[in-house]
Amino acid sequence: MIINFTFKHLYRTCSYSYLILISLMLTSLSWSQTRNDNAVEKQSQKNSNQIFLSLSSTNKYSELKSNSGISLAIDPNNPALKEKYFTLTDSIDVDYETWESKKHFWIAASELAIVQFIPFAMAKWGTTWDDPADNWANVSLESWWRNISYGWEYDGDAFLTNYFAHPYHGNLYFNVGRTNGYNFWESSAWAATGSMLWEYFGETFRPAINDWVNTTINGITLGEVLYRLSAMLTDNTATGTNRVLREIGGALLNPLRGFNRLISGETGKLFPNPEDRKSKEYLVTVNAGIRSLDKDGEGDNFAKEHIEEGLFVFDMFYGNLFNENIKKPFSTFQLSLALSSGSPSLTRLQAYGNLFGRYLMNRKNMQHLLVATLDYNYFNNPGFIYGGTSVVPRLVSRFLIGESTRIITNVGIDLIAMGATPNDYFTDPEGRNYDFGPGIGIILRASIQNNIWDLVEIVYTSKWIYTQSEPASSRHNIHLLMISGQLPIRKYFAIGIGIGAYWRNSYYEDFPDVFRKNPVFRIFFKTALHY
Amino acid sequence: MKKYAIIIIILFTSLLSAQVMQNKEPVDLPASGSKFLSDQIIVQGLYIRTLGNFNKVWTSGSGGYVSYGMFFPDHNTLNFQIGYIDYELQEDLDSLNGSLYVIPLLIGGKYFFIDSRFMPYFSFMNGINIINQTISFEVEVDADGNENIHIDDTLGDETLVRYAWQVAMGIMINVVGGLNLDLAVKYNAHFYHAEAMNTGFEYGFGLVWSLNK
Numbered sequence: 001m002i003i004n005f006t007f008k009h010l011y012r013t014c015s016y017s018y019l020i021l022i023s024l025m026l027t028s029l030s031w032s033q034t035r036n037d038n039a040v041e042k043q044s045q046k047n048s049n050q051i052f053l054s055l056s057s058t059n060k061y062s063e064l065k066s067n068s069g070i071s072l073a074i075d076p077n078n079p080a081l082k083e084k085y086f087t088l089t090d091s092i093d094v095d096y097e098t099w100e101s102k103k104h105f106w107i108a109a110s111e112l113a114i115v116q117f118i119p120f121a122m123a124k125w126g127t128t129w130d131d132p133a134d135n136w137a138n139v140s141l142e143s144w145w146r147n148i149s150y151g152w153e154y155d156g157d158a159f160l161t162n163y164f165a166h167p168y169h170g171n172l173y174f175n176v177g178r179t180n181g182y183n184f185w186e187s188s189a190w191a192a193t194g195s196m197l198w199e200y201f202g203e204t205f206r207p208a209i210n211d212w213v214n215t216t217i218n219g220i221t222l223g224e225v226l227y228r229l230s231a232m233l234t235d236n237t238a239t240g241t242n243r244v245l246r247e248i249g250g251a252l253l254n255p256l257r258g259f260n261r262l263i264s265g266e267t268g269k270l271f272p273n274p275e276d277r278k279s280k281e282y283l284v285t286v287n288a289g290i291r292s293l294d295k296d297g298e299g300d301n302f303a304k305e306h307i308e309e310g311l312f313v314f315d316m317f318y319g320n321l322f323n324e325n326i327k328k329p330f331s332t333f334q335l336s337l338a339l340s341s342g343s344p345s346l347t348r349l350q351a352y353g354n355l356f357g358r359y360l361m362n363r364k365n366m367q368h369l370l371v372a373t374l375d376y377n378y379f380n381n382p383g384f385i386y387g388g389t390s391v392v393p394r395l396v397s398r399f400l401i402g403e404s405t406r407i408i409t410n411v412g413i414d415l416i417a418m419g420a421t422p423n424d425y426f427t428d429p430e431g432r433n434y435d436f437g438p439g440i441g442i443i444l445r446a447s448i449q450n451n452i453w454d455l456v457e458i459v460y461t462s463k464w465i466y467t468q469s470e471p472a473s474s475r476h477n478i479h480l481l482m483i484s485g486q487l488p489i490r491k492y493f494a495i496g497i498g499i500g501a502y503w504r505n506s507y508y509e510d511f512p513d514v515f516r517k518n519p520v521f522r523i524f525f526k527t528a529l530h531y
Numbered sequence: 532m533k534k535y536a537i538i539i540i541i542l543f544t545s546l547l548s549a550q551v552m553q554n555k556e557p558v559d560l561p562a563s564g565s566k567f568l569s570d571q572i573i574v575q576g577l578y579i580r581t582l583g584n585f586n587k588v589w590t591s592g593s594g595g596y597v598s599y600g601m602f603f604p605d606h607n608t609l610n611f612q613i614g615y616i617d618y619e620l621q622e623d624l625d626s627l628n629g630s631l632y633v634i635p636l637l638i639g640g641k642y643f644f645i646d647s648r649f650m651p652y653f654s655f656m657n658g659i660n661i662i663n664q665t666i667s668f669e670v671e672v673d674a675d676g677n678e679n680i681h682i683d684d685t686l687g688d689e690t691l692v693r694y695a696w697q698v699a700m701g702i703m704i705n706v707v708g709g710l711n712l713d714l715a716v717k718y719n720a721h722f723y724h725a726e727a728m729n730t731g732f733e734y735g736f737g738l739v740w741s742l743n744k
């Protein structure tokens with residue numbers, strides 16, 4: 001539980017960390033860049049034509065720019081040209097053993113301690129508390145023993161803290177392991193251990209089971225997604241401004257990876273990229289438009305009760321389930337982020353990736369596969385709140401009905417380890433107005449796709465959440481139905497429309513049941529970067 | 532008597548099924564060529580000292596587990612565990628003549644730090660506890676933060692299902708062939724009631740048969 005440790009504090013923590021990291025990185029890069037430039041200069045002085053390099057050797061053709069600004073494209077594998085020109089491949093250390101090729105337990109443990117110490121120190125010494133007794137960082141042997149003796153509880157923190165700040169911290173714990181040579185499953189143990197240590201020994205409050213589950217499992221999901229995105233962005237063979245920007249971008253996405261590249265000297269070193277740096281294919285789309293939704297969920301007067309807000313949505317599809325090795329965790333994943341012009345700004349964050357899977361049928365025109373995914377869900381808008389941490393076994397099918405047209409269906413059973421949805425009668429003194437509990441649900445999705453566009457898409461999910469947090473006398477059945485269509489105008493541009501509704505039926509033992517229905521309508525423009 | 536019958540049935544069926552599995556399956560050597568680690572069958576006795584509010588009513592527990600560990604290279608096992616735990620009332624509540632026993636059904640993993648004759652390990656298990664009790668209690672916290680315990684001994688038999696969570700440090704010592712001794716200290720944080728989690732330190736001693744060794 002992190003009381004009063006809200007997004008603002010998280011933002012401040014991250015800002016300081018990033019500032020330090022980026023300063024170190026710029027210094028290191030400028031130093032290594034100077035070193036590289038000197039090396040290149042010395043080498044090029046040996047060449048009569050004074051040619052300098054600018055692009056990575058992973059490209060089939062390296063571009064050479066002369067001092068006069070003329071660009072040439074040469075094949076670096078051509079031995080005749082290699083003899084004549086100095087190429088970047090000469091300075092790439094092909095025998096270099098990467099930092100992540102070995103496990104660094106003590107460095108990982110130290111980084112875990114630092115990652116935990118920063119928010120702890122900020123609360124203990126960097127925050128002014130009206131009542132010093134509220135300072136949750138005043139831990140002692142007595143508070144540790146009390147936490148061990150009394151065990152778990154459900155905390156009273158705000159939704160944003162529990163379903164965004166904690167998963168983000170979990171991502172850091174996960175990446176402490178992941179960027180120090182541990183694989184996906186081993187790094188999951190780092191996330192679980194880091195979260196457990198924080199819950200028992202980092203705060204005076206009793207350990208919160210909802211925090212442990214959300215920090216660990218959602219941290220694993222976010223952690224692996226950010227690890228892969230960071231690896232995708234950085235390029236070990238790049239030089240110059242390109243390299244600097246890539247390293248900064250990678251470190252912003254994954255500060256632990258940025259830090260470890262810095263201390264290992266990889267930030268400014270030229271060495272081969274790992275084989276799995278990028279998925280075989282990926283798709284990035286952004287769409288922007290207007291969302292109109294019923295905010296109070298009475299459902300009988302949409303025209304009067306609706307609010308309109310601008311909505312910006314970023315989607316990243318990494319890999320393709322039908323083309324990747326789906327036995328490898330997160331060889332494919334989807335990340336979706338929605339920002340609203342209203343309040344709250346972060347209105348949706350979802351990520352899911354495959355844990356393992358197998359093909360049932362793999363014919364030219366029809367494929368079926370079974371895959372289990374790890375799902376993180378954060379929905380927070382004026383009409384609907386839901387947080388989820390799930391494992392979802394899915395049956396995914398693809399039917400080719402044209403040269404580039406296909407039908408995709410997706411049927412999943414949502415096994416919810418920790419779900420959260422509003423309670424209509426309860427507000428915790430610390431601000432929590434929603435219930436926690438495990439649950440089960442179904443996910444149904446069907447779409448007709450043409451190239452990169454979902455011409456028509458229907459999504460329906462229904463979940464039961466069985467409340468375990470106090471007051472534990474309720475259960476909730478929530479539904480989401482969304483039908484949308486996209487009309488491509490140009491190769492990378494489409495307009496879209498969506499209509500649907502959120503339902504929530506909440507059943508209380510001690511109070512009248514509550515049924516809410518929030519219709520929602522969207523119109524948007526969409527563009528895509530497809531590789 | 533009923534309790535002992537349940538223990539014997541659990542032990543007997545688990546061992547029997549493991550034996551049947553052994554007879555049916557061809558012998559598979561571990562892929563990694565590990566020295567001492569392989570699939571395992573574990574039989575373990577246990578004693579628990581409870582903590583917190585739970586300790587104010589139930590002071591200790593004793594029982595046993597049977598588990599099957601599936602080996603994954605290089606140092607891991609995926610464990611399936613079933614057991615039986617009988618809890619003891621506080622001495623001054625003996626007159627209530629109550630009983631509480633738990634059947635834990637747990638799944639989790641062990642990480643062995645080294646693969647040698649002495650194999651220290653860390654384990655995490657979680658799952659559900661099927662709890663049977665004849666008396667129940669609740670803890671009320673008043674406005675001053677004082678905790679008052681209310682005991683209800685009129686409910687008869689009540690069965691609850693609650694989430695169970697356990698971490699442990701232990702050591703497995705190879706004695707001869709596939710036979711090993713197992714010693715472990717575990718921390719339990721099982722769910723029971725909101726203000727009275729079933730927390731405690733558990734001490735285990737057992738025998739481990741490493742299959743295919």
